[in-house]
Amino acid sequence: MLRHVSLNAEAFYKSLILLGFSAFLFLLVKSNNIIYYINPRFVKLTEAAAVLILLMFLAQAGSSLRRTSGAHSCRHYGHGINKLTFLPFVITLLMAFLLPNNALDPSMADNKGMNLGARPATSGQYSPTPAVQENAPNAQTDNSNANNQGYAAQAQSLLRSKIDELQKAGLIKVTEDNFTLVTNEVNIYPEQYVGKEITMLGFVLKEKKFSAEQFGLARYVITCCSADAMPDGFICEYKNAAHFKEGDWLNIRGTIQLGKYEGNTVPIIKIATFSKVPAPQNPYIYPVYY
Amino acid sequence: MKKNAITLLFLLLSAYIAWHLLKFLPNITWADFLNFKTVFLSIIIEALPFLLIGVLVSALLQNFFSEETIRKFLPGNRILNILLASFLGIIFPVCECGIVPVARRLVGKGVPLYSAITFMLAAPIINPVVASSTAVAFGANPEMVWFRLGLAFFVSFAAGYLLSFWFDGREVKWGAAQDDFGCGCGHAHYDHHHHLPPAFTAKIFYTLHSASDEFFDMGKYLIIGSALAALAQTFVPRDIILNVGHHSLSSIASMMTFAFGISVCSSADAFIAASFAGNFTAGSLLAFMVFGPMIDIKNILMMLNAFQARFVAVLIIIVSLLVAVSTYLINFAAVGGVK
Numbered sequence: 001m002l003r004h005v006s007l008n009a010e011a012f013y014k015s016l017i018l019l020g021f022s023a024f025l026f027l028l029v030k031s032n033n034i035i036y037y038i039n040p041r042f043v044k045l046t047e048a049a050a051v052l053i054l055l056m057f058l059a060q061a062g063s064s065l066r067r068t069s070g071a072h073s074c075r076h077y078g079h080g081i082n083k084l085t086f087l088p089f090v091i092t093l094l095m096a097f098l099l100p101n102n103a104l105d106p107s108m109a110d111n112k113g114m115n116l117g118a119r120p121a122t123s124g125q126y127s128p129t130p131a132v133q134e135n136a137p138n139a140q141t142d143n144s145n146a147n148n149q150g151y152a153a154q155a156q157s158l159l160r161s162k163i164d165e166l167q168k169a170g171l172i173k174v175t176e177d178n179f180t181l182v183t184n185e186v187n188i189y190p191e192q193y194v195g196k197e198i199t200m201l202g203f204v205l206k207e208k209k210f211s212a213e214q215f216g217l218a219r220y221v222i223t224c225c226s227a228d229a230m231p232d233g234f235i236c237e238y239k240n241a242a243h244f245k246e247g248d249w250l251n252i253r254g255t256i257q258l259g260k261y262e263g264n265t266v267p268i269i270k271i272a273t274f275s276k277v278p279a280p281q282n283p284y285i286y287p288v289y290y
Numbered sequence: 291m292k293k294n295a296i297t298l299l300f301l302l303l304s305a306y307i308a309w310h311l312l313k314f315l316p317n318i319t320w321a322d323f324l325n326f327k328t329v330f331l332s333i334i335i336e337a338l339p340f341l342l343i344g345v346l347v348s349a350l351l352q353n354f355f356s357e358e359t360i361r362k363f364l365p366g367n368r369i370l371n372i373l374l375a376s377f378l379g380i381i382f383p384v385c386e387c388g389i390v391p392v393a394r395r396l397v398g399k400g401v402p403l404y405s406a407i408t409f410m411l412a413a414p415i416i417n418p419v420v421a422s423s424t425a426v427a428f429g430a431n432p433e434m435v436w437f438r439l440g441l442a443f444f445v446s447f448a449a450g451y452l453l454s455f456w457f458d459g460r461e462v463k464w465g466a467a468q469d470d471f472g473c474g475c476g477h478a479h480y481d482h483h484h485h486l487p488p489a490f491t492a493k494i495f496y497t498l499h500s501a502s503d504e505f506f507d508m509g510k511y512l513i514i515g516s517a518l519a520a521l522a523q524t525f526v527p528r529d530i531i532l533n534v535g536h537h538s539l540s541s542i543a544s545m546m547t548f549a550f551g552i553s554v555c556s557s558a559d560a561f562i563a564a565s566f567a568g569n570f571t572a573g574s575l576l577a578f579m580v581f582g583p584m585i586d587i588k589n590i591l592m593m594l595n596a597f598q599a600r601f602v603a604v605l606i607i608i609v610s611l612l613v614a615v616s617t618y619l620i621n622f623a624a625v626g627g628v629k
Contacts, residue, residue, distance in 0.1 A: 014506060025335070037332035045339040052342050056502035059495055084297075085506065088513040092334065095327055104328055105321045108524065223423075224558035225336035227329050227523060230565055287561075 011064035013086055018057035020093045025050035033101040038225040039286045103283045104220055106203045106247035109231040167192060172256075174200035180221055180287040183232050190258055190267035198269055199253045201280065202233050204244045209262065215241045217252060217269070222284045229284070235261055238271040251275045300514060300591075307521060322524060330520035334513060336555060337387035337588070341512055342505065344388020348395035349501035353493050357400040364401065372450045375405040376443055379413030386414035386556055386583045387512065390592040391504050397462050404457070407605065408450030414556045414583040415442035424579070427560035431567075434575070437620065438560075441580045445612045452608055461601035508592050515588025519553035522587075526551070538621045541574035542614055549582030556583035573621030581613045 025046055028034045034043055162181055166172060172193070174182050186193045205216030218233030220226070236252065237259070244250070252274040259268035351360075365371050384392055393410040397403050414420070416439055428434040545566075554562060559582050563575045585606055593602045 014502060017506075018502060021338075025338075028335070034335070036328060037335045042336065042339075046335060049339040049342050052346070056498050056505065059498035060502050062495070063499060085510055088510040088517075089506070092331075092513050096331060099324065099327050102324055102328060105325050107319075107321055108325045223561045224555050225332040227333045227336070227519065227552065228554045228558040228562055230562065 008064050011060050013083075015057050015060035015064055017086060017089045017093065018053050018060055020097075021089075022050050022053040022057060024093065024096045025053070028101075031101075035282050035284065036101050036103045036226065039222050041286070042224065103279075104226050104229055106205065106218075106231075108229075109205050109218065109220075169196070171197040171199065174198065176282075176285055177288060179219065179285045180232065183234065186234070186256065186267050190256070190265065193256045193267065194258055196256050197253065197272075198234075198256055199251070200234070200269075201249065201251050201277065203279070203283075204246055204248045204250060205231060205233070206244075206246045210235070213237050213239055213241050214268075215244055217250060219283065219285050222286055226284070232285070234269050235259070235266060236269040236271055238274070249277050249279050251277050303518075307518070318525075326520050326524040329523050330516055333516040333519060333553065333588075337385075337512055337516070340385040340387040340555075341508060342388070342501070344384055344391045345501045345504040345508065346497070347384065347388075348391040348504055349497045351392070351395045351399055352500055353497045355399065360396075360399045360401060364405075368402075368404075368454055369451070371402060371405045372408045372447055372454070375408040375450065376412040376446050377416060378409050379415070379417040382413065382417075384413050385419075386586070386589050389413055390589055390596050391508050394462055394464075394596040398464075402454070403461065404450040404454035407453055408446045411446035411449055411584045411609065412442060415439065415580065416446075420556050420560075420583075423557045424560040427564040428567075434572070437572075437576055438579050441576055441613075441616060441620075442583075444616060445580060445584070445609060448612055449605065449608045453605065456604065457601055461598040463596060463598060508595065511591035511595055512588050515553060515586075515591045518587045519551065522551040538571055538573065539614075539618060541571045542577045542617050542621070545570065545574040545578040546581045546610065546613065549578045550586050552582075553586040553588045554582065559583065571621050573617035573619075576620060577613050577617040580617075581609065584609050584613075 028037070029043055029047055029050070034040075034046060038046065159181075162178065163185060166178075166182065166185060172182060172186075182198075186198075200217060202217040202219050205218050207216065210216070214235055214237055216231075216233055217236050218231040220229040221232045222229050236254065238244075252269065252271050254269040254271040254273075256267050257270050258265055260266070261268075365374060389410050393406040396406040396409065421435055421439060424435045424438055425432060549559070552562075556579075559579055563578050566575060566578075590602070590606070593605070597605075
């Protein structure tokens with residue numbers, strides 16, 4: 001009879017764990033803390049998962065209460081359930097419920113390697129301008145003939161108008177919506193943006209290769225989940241840069257200039273004014289594809 | 291026995307990693323630990339829906355499709371069979387987090403092992419979602435999309451074809467997901483005792499039940515794999531493996547190691563690859579985007595649970611060699627071309 005009890009116990013443990021996971025996902029979506037973990041465009045999937053796990057919980061709970069018949073003994077020959085197999089799930093749930101939800105700390109950017117400085121057109125996630133045109137003297141006018149590979153025509157024109165807007169503006173305001181557009185455009189075609197003013201919010205990043213007056217101003221860009229977070233932003237220059245600590249959040253205003261970093265020509269923001277601010281509610285950037 | 295051996299292997303691996311981490315211990319801060327936890331949970335939260343799709347598809351196959359139905363769809367010819375398997379992802383996009391249980395279930399339903407493996411390797415890459423995300427990531431260099439898809443097709447087709455000579459399908463392990471399902475032995479309820487086919491609602495119940503059993507069977511490996519990937523992300527500086535970008539062969543090797551270690555979803559990895567485009571050879575970026583979705587920490591653990599260790603080892607060797615050699619040739623042929 002022991003084995004029947006153990007079958008029930010197994011289903012019981014499983015149903016408890018399933019309930020825990022379902023509750024965790026529901027609470028995460030409800031409290032909106034889910035934005036610390038995944039790109040919001042996947043939240044619908046998480047909700048669906050929570051519902052499905054709840055259904056699986058009902059199925060397991062149903063069988064843990066069910067009276068076991070003799071036929072059930074066919075699988076659990078002798079050895080009971082190995083409780084160790086539940087350990088990973090239990091640890092995960094403990095971490096999920098006991099530890100605070102928080103965004104990635106800027107200190108991890110060191111390990112990630114910052115997406116700073118020169119980037120070739122190959123990595124132009126948003127700039128559809130072909131690489132050949134990068135060095136063309138009349139790149140600016142050529143931009144309008146940008147290829148449309150990978151983009152629908154309509155999205156293409158939207159992107160086009162966003163970039164045109166950027167190039168006409170005297171002051172570029174970097175927001176959460178245009179963050180990746182600006183960092184890509186300006187890092188790929190810095191000479192087109194020299195002299196423009198720029199305002200931006202980000203956290204301070206220090207790298208050994210920076211000079212004493214330089215620091216990185218970056219934010220994490222999350223495509224799917226925070227495992228693929230890439231720090232993205234600009235190199236900045238300020239005479240008292242040594243006073244900034246890594247991870248400080250700054251609101252800056254400055255001018256785009258050309259500089260050298262690791263032998264490449266890169267845009268560098270000369271800081272005019274700045275203010276220290278607390279970390280924003282949602283520190284991540286979720287890229288938008290135009 | 292085997293199960294214990296694998297558990298022991300995990301313990302040894304974890305002990306090894308822990309031992310290395312001990313050296314950093316004085317430097318590990320509470321913030322590092324919270325970062326680890328954020329990355330760890332984010333991989334799990336992101337992968338859960340896809341693992342659930344995988345186990346649900348597997349359970350639906352188990353409870354709603356008979357072997358005869360599936361056999362009717364299969365071409366008799368081995369090559370056609372593998373061809374079909376490599377393009378199945380286009381209509382059936384399952385990401386790599388959920389593909390292993392589906393592959394195992396397909397074998398259980400009479401699909402040849404080599405086709406199931408080809409499907410397992412190809413579907414996470416050759417599908418519309420991944421193709422479009424790669425196109426966006428490499429917006430200025432769209433031929434990378436075709437190189438990626440073509441290479442994924444070549445590797446999965448060749449691996450499946452080679453495996454078809456060496457393995458015959460007995461390399462599948464069932465673990466908790468025994469052929470008999472339902473409440474531990476669902477089949478017994480209707481096949482042997484009652485001769486009536488089960489009611490539709492009962493089938494739904496069995497499906498949910500087998501899905502949750504397989505969820506536990508595979509989920510623990512997803513969790514362990516995510517933990518290892520999160521450890522690697524939090525504590526191993528990328529420079530360690532990524533200081534060799536311009537060297538043709540070593541850039542490929544390091545990008546493959548990198549892909550293996552970070553275990554990022556195949557629809558996001560193109561963006562990471564693109565961020566290295568300036569400093570790495572085109573071949574190594576392709577190796578990253580083809581090898582990663584096929585073999586990484588978390589799905590290797592799930593594979594070890596579903597297939598014999600010897601089979602998994604041969605599979606890894608074949609895929610690694612195919613990817614390394616073909617991307618090396620691409621580097622060689624496309625000097626100044628793709629890059």
